[in-house]
Amino acid sequence: MESIFGAAEYALQELKAAGAEAGRCQLDQGVVNEFKTDAGELSMLRTARHENAQLTALVGGKKGSALTSDLSRDSLRQAAARAVDSANAAPDTQAELGPVLQKTFQAGELVCNREALYRRTQELLQEVKERYPLVSLNIYSAAHRENHSLYADSNGTRVCYDTGVYTLFPSFSASQNGVTSSFNAFRCKMNDLSRPFMDIGLARMLIAQSEKQIYPQTFRGKFTGQVLFAPFCLSGFLNSIVERCAGDHGMLSKTSPWRSKLGQQVSDAGISLDIVPLDPRIAAGERLTTDGYISENYTLIEDGVLKCFAVSRQGARATGCAPAPNTSRSLLLKCGKYTLDELVQGIERGMLVTRFSGTGPNVNGEFSGVAKNGFLIENGKITDAVSECMISGNFLQMLA
């Protein structure tokens, strides 16, 4: 097995030999240990050793990439040729290498504590069985991913990033007398196993809610009311809006409604949205952008005002705007001044939406779909679980 350091030197050499004027590569090597359940019982242990190399060739201002899943010399040589082939065919986007950097980063527990991971997973299964007997919990994945990453370019940049993160992906539903609640699921990423899985994020609340969702009321009629999006649900909306209104997608295709609104109000003054891969609450967040620059946290929207765009350097060159200080989507919507109870109390008629199954928001902000695992809010109180309830609206208008 080739080390990532030896492989990087060889890859850069092969990029040059294949015709690249400059080149960079991102190499990863590591192992995943993963447990999963079958019919609610832990049944599988998977150990997957991985190697990946992404080689990027620059020919003039043209850029092309190739990925390969092993670091053998044969694979790297072929990947270098494919990257140069892609670059030769690409339009000139004035692509260039980033600054020369020599850095090392580390995050999380690098080595998997397999016994502890097994115990935490069993503990979750056991607690659900005992405290939520109607809930059927399925673990798609309880895993540890050890990864050693090296970013290198032909100018001499060498940035290492060693990470070890634990991840959890359970799905669950509750059933009684042959009647089943809607499925729910969440994913989370942790630096260590210091906390029981049940105490991570909203895990306990979501699992407990399942039992209340076995006999939902079928919603009839329609009304315009207020919607309270739970964080898991809201993040999907925000990610979509960031990409379509402030990211490469919307800016390059010229469909972003925010493309001429830099420095202007795009949402209510109560909204401040940061993109913060370095925040300690983000497990193994981005340290180097996809363009080869050191990642920094930044504010996208401050008190409702669009402060910058979330575009890559290539997107910035094509659109004339400043590149974003990181290329992650580690979004952090700043907390407001109300508690959840106060928010609920302020709603005369509306819905608590914990999951959304639908389309959008599109570039105009329009969305429609089914409010899953939702509850009605009536006269300031959360009342019945509801099913078959479609919601639609304009998320951009809702932000405003």
Place this chain on the structure above:
Amino acid sequence: MTLYDISALKDKLPEQSVLRAQKNTIQTIVLAGGSPILNEHTVHNGVGAMVRQGEYVGFASAPVSSQAEVESLLQNAEANAHFMQGKSGRNGRAGTARKTICYQTPLEERRISQQHLMSFVQALDRRIAERYPGLGGRMISLRADSMEKHILTDDGTDAHILIPRCYLGISVSVQASDGQMVDYSQSIGGGGFFDEYFSDPALLDEATETVVAKAHEKAGGVYSRAGVCDVVLANSVTGILAHEAIGHTTEADMVISGSVAGPNLGHVVASPLISLTDFAFEAFGSRVPLPVFADDEGTAATDAVVIRDGVLTGYMNDLRSAERFHMQPTGNARAFLFSDEPLIRMRNTCIHPGTSRLEDMIAAVDDGYLLLKNGSGQADGTGEFMFGIQFGYEIKGGKLGRAIRDTTISGLAFEMLKAVDMVSDELDWSGAGNCGKKQMMPVSHGGPAIKTRLSIGGR
């Protein structure tokens, strides 16, 4: 880079084991407004080993370069299964009987350079930009992927499989009179290699013209009225209904987790006009878009008949679930990459065609919608489903009215199927989709037009 040759280990596999060498090749190009957002050529190549001990499974995978490394993977997989068994102390059930298969794909991988693909996409993009200067935006995407596998099992399966696909997406945006950007997209291609579908960008002029015309028609369209109404789902839409609304609830692992299909086995769940099958490699006398001859547990793939004449007759199974439900394994255990463990997945899921004509179905709707083009969708174990609708028309008094803008439809699968009163005689397949259930997976779906009643979003 070729698939690693595991043949030498054919007679050396431990009991209840599967060895799989797999190579996925993915070439992707995306141009937005002429600028490349993505220009990548990816290869995932390696070996995965799976060993079962009682009711426990050990899996190990790696990119490999020697037989010793493959043998080490088998040992790791055994050790992992042993770890699990040691933790519980249970011995578990024995394996189930299944059919094995020896199969050699007649296809050979065709290497098409990224440069060739990019040149084609750029030429197409330039033609669109020149012919339609007033567009609000345009995006061209091309994905050519192939999945090659060699699967060996200790009980005799020896299957070498190659499944290529190639799809080109054309998406355009136009500004409507209310200032909103309205888009329309079309995917062209199918199972097979790039050069089976594409040669000259000029040959796509007609398809592009249709995409632009539909975008303008949609821009002049209206929002659907939210509520429950009669709809005719075109045959291009019914396929995703088969996948999302019914298919997922009848995957046996979803049944075990409590899906609505569990208590309904043997019961009437649909109109007698409805039959639904997850086809393995042939349907109605023709090859399906994504033929699967053996699954990744080495089971010979057979059709999974899910609904026959309105009655729920079976599930899609892997070995473990088949054993649990006392059903025949159908070969639905599929893994996306060499490093992935097989999960129960759909293959070519299809509602069978009926006898009605589409014109008669439209004429039978007094106030409703003809829904012609779907977006993505999702399903729930309760049978509650939703998926996006990109394009359609109002139906008033049995005649088509104005175009409608993006909307969403939803319903309860079995209720919606019971409300079907007409099924068309024309079948349409799509194999462009990827299903995302933990791992991505190429899937195809098909169906005729159906007339039913469901919820539609809107204003």
